[in-house]
Amino acid sequence: MNPRFSRRTGLAAALAGPLALAACGRHTVDPPKSVTQAEIDEAMRTPTELNFWTWVPDIEKEVALFQDAYPAISVDVVNAGQGNPHYAKLRTALRAGNGAPDIAQLEYQMIPSFVITEDLLDLGPYGASAIGDRFVEFAWSQVSGPNGEVWAVPQDTGPMGMLYREDLFQAHGIDVPATWDDFAAAAKRLHEADPEVFLTNFSPSQGAFFAAMLWQAGADPFGGSEGPDLNVDLTSPEAQKVARYWGDLSEQDLIAVDADFNDQWYQALNKGKYATWIAPAWAPTFLQSAAASTSGLWRVAPLPQWEAGQQISSNWGGSTSAVMATTRNPIAAAVFAQFINTDPKSTQTMADEQSLYPPTKAILEDPAFTGSKVEFYGGQEVNGLFAEIGATVAPDFQWAPFQDKVYADFTATVGTAVAEKTDAVAAMEDWQRRIEEYAKYQGFTVRQP
Amino acid sequence: MTTTTADRRRQGTSPRTFTAHRHRRGRLVAGYMFVAPFMIVFVAMFLVPLLYAAYFSLFREQLVGGNVFVGLENYSRAFGDDQLWTGIGRVCLFFLIQVPIMLVAALAFALALDTGLTRLKRTTRLGIFVPYAVPGVIATLMWGFLYGPDFGPFAQLADKIGLSAPDFLSQHLMLGSLANIVFWEFTGYNMVILYAALRSVPTEIYEAAAVDGAGQWRIAWSIKIPALRGALAVCMIFSIIGSFQLFNEPQLMKSLAPTVIDDAYTPNLYAYNLAFVGQEYNYAAAVSFVLGLVILAGSYAFMFATNRRSRR
Numbered sequence: 072m073n074p075r076f077s078r079r080t081g082l083a084a085a086l087a088g089p090l091a092l093a094a095c096g097r098h099t100v101d102p103p104k105s106v107t108q109a110e111i112d113e114a115m116r117t118p119t120e121l122n123f124w125t126w127v128p129d130i131e132k133e134v135a136l137f138q139d140a141y142p143a144i145s146v147d148v149v150n151a152g153q154g155n156p157h158y159a160k161l162r163t164a165l166r167a168g169n170g171a172p173d174i175a176q177l178e179y180q181m182i183p184s185f186v187i188t189e190d191l192l193d194l195g196p197y198g199a200s201a202i203g204d205r206f207v208e209f210a211w212s213q214v215s216g217p218n219g220e221v222w223a224v225p226q227d228t229g230p231m232g233m234l235y236r237e238d239l240f241q242a243h244g245i246d247v248p249a250t251w252d253d254f255a256a257a258a259k260r261l262h263e264a265d266p267e268v269f270l271t272n273f274s275p276s277q278g279a280f281f282a283a284m285l286w287q288a289g290a291d292p293f294g295g296s297e298g299p300d301l302n303v304d305l306t307s308p309e310a311q312k313v314a315r316y317w318g319d320l321s322e323q324d325l326i327a328v329d330a331d332f333n334d335q336w337y338q339a340l341n342k343g344k345y346a347t348w349i350a351p352a353w354a355p356t357f358l359q360s361a362a363a364s365t366s367g368l369w370r371v372a373p374l375p376q377w378e379a380g381q382q383i384s385s386n387w388g389g390s391t392s393a394v395m396a397t398t399r400n401p402i403a404a405a406v407f408a409q410f411i412n413t414d415p416k417s418t419q420t421m422a423d424e425q426s427l428y429p430p431t432k433a434i435l436e437d438p439a440f441t442g443s444k445v446e447f448y449g450g451q452e453v454n455g456l457f458a459e460i461g462a463t464v465a466p467d468f469q470w471a472p473f474q475d476k477v478y479a480d481f482t483a484t485v486g487t488a489v490a491e492k493t494d495a496v497a498a499m500e501d502w503q504r505r506i507e508e509y510a511k512y513q514g515f516t517v518r519q520p
Numbered sequence: 521m522t523t524t525t526a527d528r529r530r531q532g533t534s535p536r537t538f539t540a541h542r543h544r545r546g547r548l549v550a551g552y553m554f555v556a557p558f559m560i561v562f563v564a565m566f567l568v569p570l571l572y573a574a575y576f577s578l579f580r581e582q583l584v585g586g587n588v589f590v591g592l593e594n595y596s597r598a599f600g601d602d603q604l605w606t607g608i609g610r611v612c613l614f615f616l617i618q619v620p621i622m623l624v625a626a627l628a629f630a631l632a633l634d635t636g637l638t639r640l641k642r643t644t645r646l647g648i649f650v651p652y653a654v655p656g657v658i659a660t661l662m663w664g665f666l667y668g669p670d671f672g673p674f675a676q677l678a679d680k681i682g683l684s685a686p687d688f689l690s691q692h693l694m695l696g697s698l699a700n701i702v703f704w705e706f707t708g709y710n711m712v713i714l715y716a717a718l719r720s721v722p723t724e725i726y727e728a729a730a731v732d733g734a735g736q737w738r739i740a741w742s743i744k745i746p747a748l749r750g751a752l753a754v755c756m757i758f759s760i761i762g763s764f765q766l767f768n769e770p771q772l773m774k775s776l777a778p779t780v781i782d783d784a785y786t787p788n789l790y791a792y793n794l795a796f797v798g799q800e801y802n803y804a805a806a807v808s809f810v811l812g813l814v815i816l817a818g819s820y821a822f823m824f825a826t827n828r829r830s831r832r
Contacts, residue, residue, distance in 0.1 A: 187584070276779070333776055334668065335669070335776060339670060339671070342671070472583065479783055479793065482778050486779060487779040490779045509798065512582075513584060514585035515584050
């Protein structure tokens, strides 16, 4: 063997490798106009393996129910991380054209981000067009495309309310604020009475919270965007109102500005640094384990309003099940995504055992669900209150097709401005400018309404 | 052996050439077989991805509009990218502050252990090395708790005696706080390298020095430290690479101080966020190559400087 020759062939092979890798395309499903029941029955009788990526704990319970109903199908559940790590891996696998799951958990705000890259299968032809009326309107509108596509099936939601410490409110003679003006007054009063306590915390890295605030105020920054045409309007009067409000509270030192979901924040919740947590319907259960030492001290109220007498809420979080366009088993995957999120026993298990706040009307109207009293909240019927709040969620709010980038830029601009007590309204312009720049770089046509 | 081979070669057309040639060929094949496991993994896991990334960095794939060949456009963007160069400047500063302190401490520990002054030598050595055995992620989480501005032990302690602890997670102190974590993690590691090098110095030299009347300080200064030049250079190269590739520590501290550690705090964080948040994979590949180039230049400059000095 001539070593020089072998070196050269080695190099050639190494060079050809990436080219070959880059050249191979990926398989995607061409969704049919409609799928007949016979085709579905046939597919569900055929032995099939499905791969499902989710971070919902104990999802195996619902998967088992599915497998009881369809013994030919086996489902492999993979936890690929929660939130961003999950999406990063999912994107990588989808791009590689290899290793992506058949079904994946997607939060509502991420759906457009995966639609733009053509990674989701339209579930409409697979029977999902017919299940829309089982879900609350705002949840269904979040999974629907402009041309009647169904990009995912809702699994849980997070209508916004306010969790508050009744003991702290009573000790300082504070009434539950009904409007944001009342809330600001209460913040001042509480902090003056006890400088160690803040009425609430504004996390500079929680873009999702800020989006919920924008949503409630009637700002819809990306509303009307379609495909390559992107609307960005973060400087509307509604959006500016929200930024000014939180910026002012922070400038006067009336709220805490700690990053959330870390150890420091858990301790602060336990030790009573914050008197409220403005949070969605999944928060009550979360708080029970995160701040176990404060059991019995919390209560739940609706979100404060911009106008007295109004009742408008918004949504933060919640997830869906989406089928990847790269699946080899579109029918089985589509049936699975619908089954676990609509089957009465499966949805009941999610609501009761995993405490996922349900998007299905059947459970939201069930007195056994709404009437359950929670010890942690002094025996309050928390589910019932959130069911009422859920009915007031404004149905129109659109996400950017790169929402994770939008959130990252939020932290760098508005989040930082609020935390560092600089001009939050000016930061909104900076946020807008960054998004526009990025969108243009990514090939979008940016329109300003 | 060498003379025999040379003799055979000189014999030219002797009848033994054929067998000798076969023998050599057999040894060559055996040699390749031995390095094959390494080479296969090296090529598949390092060289191919590297080349693929280089190829990849010449394109621009947009969310809308597809993939186009752009030549070196990503590189020209990287060379003019303030965010990238701010990050590189920051890790340079980190390197200048952290590495000298760490290496001096590691050297002091290694020398102290080597003199045998310390009792409980093994325990001490293990004690200094153990932090390296703690995974960086866990160490960072632990330090994150210690640095906590409200409920961290430093803050609590300061509060008890009526003072206020410095805000370790603030804009001004963050780099120092990160340097402290890395110091704690890697001093022991560098100490072990230096200590091992010291053990290989022949003891006769020390005896000779003692006969000449040199004390411990003199021995350390005139014999041990010069003998450690090679090992120190190795530690230095590792530290240059490690500093410029800083990632784990700031990535984990980001959840505690998201407004201080931005998406481009270090060049590696920047590349990561470009790829996995902004989906600018091609540009992230170019940024990684620019960073690799900077590290290469830094390491080479360091080696060049030390070689020249030792030659002088």
